[in-house]
Amino acid sequence: xxxxxxxxxxxxxxxxxxxxxxxxxxxxxxxxxxxxxxxxxxxxxxxxxxxxxxxxxxxxxxxxxxxxxxxxxxxxxxxxxxxxxxxxxxxxxxxxxxxxxxxxxxxxxxxxxxxxxxxxxxx
Amino acid sequence: xxxxxxxxxxxxxxxxxxxxxxxxxxxxxxxxxxxxxxxxxxxxxxxxxxxxxxxxxxxxxxxxxxxxxxxxxxxxxxxxxxxxxxxxxxxxxxxxxxxxxxxxxxxxxxxxxxxxxxxxxxxxxxxxxxxxxxxxxxxxxxxxxxxxxxxxxxxxxxxxxxxxxxxxxxxxxxxxxxxxxxxxxxxxxxxxxxxxxxxxxxxxxxxxxxxxxxxxxxx
Numbered sequence: 001x002x003x004x005x006x007x008x009x010x011x012x013x014x015x016x017x018x019x020x021x022x023x024x025x026x027x028x029x030x031x032x033x034x035x036x037x038x039x040x041x042x043x044x045x046x047x048x049x050x051x052x053x054x055x056x057x058x059x060x061x062x063x064x065x066x067x068x069x070x071x072x073x074x075x076x077x078x079x080x081x082x083x084x085x086x087x088x089x090x091x092x093x094x095x096x097x098x099x100x101x102x103x104x105x106x107x108x109x110x111x112x113x114x115x116x117x118x119x120x121x122x123x
Numbered sequence: 124x125x126x127x128x129x130x131x132x133x134x135x136x137x138x139x140x141x142x143x144x145x146x147x148x149x150x151x152x153x154x155x156x157x158x159x160x161x162x163x164x165x166x167x168x169x170x171x172x173x174x175x176x177x178x179x180x181x182x183x184x185x186x187x188x189x190x191x192x193x194x195x196x197x198x199x200x201x202x203x204x205x206x207x208x209x210x211x212x213x214x215x216x217x218x219x220x221x222x223x224x225x226x227x228x229x230x231x232x233x234x235x236x237x238x239x240x241x242x243x244x245x246x247x248x249x250x251x252x253x254x255x256x257x258x259x260x261x262x263x264x265x266x267x268x269x270x271x272x273x274x275x276x277x278x279x280x281x282x283x284x285x286x287x288x289x290x291x292x293x294x295x296x297x298x299x300x301x302x303x304x305x306x307x308x309x310x311x312x313x314x315x316x317x318x319x320x321x322x323x324x325x326x327x328x329x330x331x332x333x334x335x336x337x338x339x340x341x342x
Contacts (some may be wrong), residue, residue, distance in 0.1 A: 030191050030334060035186055041310060043200050072190045073198035080201045103160035104195035107230025117157060117185035 031071040034059025040077065053081050072102055076109060083116045091116050152341070155270040157307045158263045161333050162195040167203055167214040168257070170239040178214055179241035180310045181257060181315035184317040185237065192323035195337025197231055205229075226264040233270060235321075236260040241276070243309050252280035253308045255316040261329070271329060276313050295329035 003098065006104045034061065056078045063070050079094035099109040135218045137228050165185045170177040182203065186196045205228070206217050225234055241256040256276035262269050331337045 022189070023157070024180065030193070033187060037187055037314075040200050041180060042181035044183060044203075047174075051242070072194075072196045073186055077200050078196035080198070098198070102195045104230070104232075105197065108197055108202075111205075111228065 009010060030062050030069070032059075032066060032068045033071055034074075036071055036074045036077070042079075043077075049081050049085050053078065053085070056081070070097075070101060072105075073098070074104065075101070076112070079112070079116075088116065128319060133272030141269070150269075152330060154263075154268050155330055158233070158266070158268070158270050159333075160194065160232035160263065162197065162268070163189055163223050163232045163332075164197045164202065164225060164229045164234040164260070164264070165189070165232055166198050166236055167206065167217045168223075168237035168239050169214045169218055170242065172239055172242035174243045174309060176307075176309060177255075177313075179238045180242070180307075180313045181237055181239050181255075181317065184314045185235065185309075185321060186319035186320045187314075189235070189329075189332075191335075192329050193316055193320070193338055195332075195334070197229055202229065211286070222264045222267045231264055234262050234264050236319075242313065245271055249272075252309060253312045254278045254280075255309065255312045256318055273320055273327060273329075275316050276314035277313055277319060279308060 010031055020041065035055050037105070042051075042052055056074065059095050060070065060078075075094045075098040079091045082088075082094060083091035094111055096118075098105050128287045165182065168178045168185075170181075181215045182199050186199060189196045206212075211217050211220070220233065225231070236259065240258065241253070241254045243253060243255075245249050245254050250335065254276065255278075256274070259272065260269055260276045261271040320327060323329045324337065330341055332341070
């Protein structure tokens with residue numbers, strides 16, 4: 001009787017353990033996000049562009065140090081901030097980095113590069 | 124004693140067998156699977172909420188879940204500026220531009236049309252809650268065909284237990300990153316709603332995109 005109780009209890013504990021670990025496959029995030037989404041929100045709220053540039057440059061350093069891919073859009077967003085604050089070379093550098101990491105962005109980045117270079121209206 | 128333990132063991136076994144099983148859904152993914160979009164253009168969200176922050180707030184939290192699902196997401200702020208500089212000042216107008224034109228300008232495979240239904244405080248008898256709810260539609264920009272649609276809601280009043288797993292992790296990531304710098308409750312809840320609405324890997328949700336190792340693993 002005692003023995004059966006003990007074996008049933010062992011079973012129960014083993015099952016409980018399985019239950020606990022069963023669904024938890026290690027979740028892996030594809031990207032480090034830093035403050036990218038916050039900076040986008042602060043951009044829409046009209047906050048300081050310089051502060052956003054500083055925060056994103058810091059995020060980029062952290063991502064590069066950790067050898068993690070930069071999330072889609074971050075370099076293009078940073079490029080836009082540089083273009084708005086008159087740093088054309090930095091704007092171009094970041095837009096080209098976006099295009100190099102994500103070829104899906106080519107059509108749009110080429111359009112931005114043209115726009116920031118000539119400051120002409122779109123077709 | 125022995126009987127109770129056996130019953131418990133049996134109950135645990137049943138729970139274990141059913142616990143991880145996702146509920147079967149009749150969602151039709153055939154057009155989505157045929158389309159295989161790699162990149163998503165998030166159009167400025169239409170908002171039916173009185174708070175003017177609703178649309179920009181939802182727009183600024185859309186990238187994280189879509190990119191984690193495995194898609195290239197066009198940079199939302201530059202896209203927004205491109206619309207404005209071309210005289211498209213309101214979200215309704217951006218969302219009614221024909222797909223051929225969007226494809227030509229932005230080069231994206233698909234566009235996401237978000238409508239914010241609720242954004243902000245809802246006062247109830249005993250307490251108030253911040254609620255954000257939104258709908259989304261994914262449309263193929265090459266054919267104009269609708270690939271997917273979904274709805275999600277999040278509330279400050281609910282128990283923020285997201286049950287672990289990838290969705291839970293993304294929700295915590297979205298909330299934590301917002302808590303760090305923005306002390307805006309509506310925006311925090313929008314982050315949760317966005318992850319629920321736009322994550323892959325749950326029933327009736329988006330499919331994984333090409334940057335996710337689970338791409339094309341769905342049956």
